[in-house]
Every structure is written in C-alpha cells, then in structure tokens.
Amino acid sequence: MLFLQNDIYGQLPMEFVIVVGFSIIILFPITIGLTDSNELNQAMSAARAGAVQGVLSNGLAIYPDDAFKDYQKEHSRLVNPSKVKIIKIDYLNLGFNPSYQKTKIQLRIYASAPSGTDKSDRNCLGDRINFHARKKICESFQTENLTNTVFNPAFSNYYVFTTADVRWV
Known part of the structure; x- marks a missing residue:
C-alpha cells in the first residue's frame, strides 16, 4: 500500500526522470569519447594496411613510370624485389591545429630492411x-x-594526419 500511496503523489515518476536525466548526462561524454577513439583506430588500421601495401609494392618492385626511371638511374637496387617488414606503427598527438581546425596526428612507422640497403635507398x-x-x-x-x-x-x-620519416630498425 505504501508503494501505491507514493505513486499517487507523483514521487515515482519524479525519481524516474532524475535517473534518466543523470544517465543521459553521463552517456553523452562517453559516446563522444568512443566516437573519437573509433575514428583514430580506423585511421591507424588504414595506415597499417597502406604501409603493408607500400611494402608489397616495394617488395615486388612495382613503381609508377616516373619513379621507376628515377630509381633506375639513382637507386638501382630498388628496381629489384626487396624484403621490407613493418615492425610497428604508433602516433604522436600534436594537439589542435588552428590551420586545419582539427587535431593533428603524426604517424611514426618502424620498419626493417636487409642490411645491404643504403640510407638513400x-x-x-x-x-x-x-x-x-x-x-x-x-x-x-x-x-x-x-x-x-x-x-x-x-x-x-x-x-589531420602527417607522417614522420620511417624509422629503420
């Protein structure tokens, strides 16, 4: 009977509104944070896939015509298949960039290559x-x-993403 008596005076709906209100206040910042981290995770996955694609094109010595001609003259080792391995990719948050009105992220890719490859290659x-x-x-x-x-x-x-020079391990 006590439960029904409180409901008559509107106390139960008021408590419900307070609980729902606090839930909404708490869920909005969590949702925004998860959305941002999801986008960064998607970008890091894409960067990893792109780096692997770059390694594969290097490994098979597949280049655009202008790069191939340049490599024949100055980097003859690169026109032959080579073995490169991506070790890891991490990033550095450089903060909000007012020029782009976005947070700037610098990607750092770590790779290893055969010891015979010189610095310019x-x-x-x-x-x-x-x-x-x-x-x-x-x-x-x-x-x-x-x-x-x-x-x-x-x-x-x-x-907004930029890349640092690949670090060779």
Whole structure:
C-alpha cells in the first residue's frame, strides 16, 4: 500500500526522470569519447594496411613510370624485389591545429630492411611506405579530394594526419 500511496503523489515518476536525466548526462561524454577513439583506430588500421601495401609494392618492385626511371638511374637496387617488414606503427598527438581546425596526428612507422640497403635507398622506400599509409587513410575516410597528389596531409572527420620519416630498425 505504501508503494501505491507514493505513486499517487507523483514521487515515482519524479525519481524516474532524475535517473534518466543523470544517465543521459553521463552517456553523452562517453559516446563522444568512443566516437573519437573509433575514428583514430580506423585511421591507424588504414595506415597499417597502406604501409603493408607500400611494402608489397616495394617488395615486388612495382613503381609508377616516373619513379621507376628515377630509381633506375639513382637507386638501382630498388628496381629489384626487396624484403621490407613493418615492425610497428604508433602516433604522436600534436594537439589542435588552428590551420586545419582539427587535431593533428603524426604517424611514426618502424620498419626493417636487409642490411645491404643504403640510407638513400631506405629514404625512398620510406617515402613509398608513408605515401601508401596516407593514401589509405584518405581512401578510408573518402577525403582524397581534400589533399594533394601525395596525400600529405591525410584527413579524417576530426583529425589531420602527417607522417614522420620511417624509422629503420
């Protein structure tokens, strides 16, 4: 009987409104945080897939015509298949960038290559890996039209991505 008496005075609906209100207040920040981390995870996955694609194109010595001609002259080792392995990819949050009105993220890719590859060859390999990582991010978020021909920087909804030189291990 006590339960019904409190319901007559509207206490039960008021408690319900308070609980629902607090739940909504708590769920909004959690949802926003999860959305941002999901986007960053998607970008990191795309960067990893792009880096692997770059390694595969290097491993098979598949290059655009202009790069192939340049590599024949200056980096003859790169026109032959080579073995490169992606060790890891991490990122550095550089904070909010007022130029782009987005948070700037710098990707750092770690790779290993045969000891016979010299520094200039590794720079070319690293450029190709970074290119494919940025390109895959743009393809993932369908932002190819917002960047330049080398996909630098790459964009998502809340982030702008750049790449540091590949670190060779």
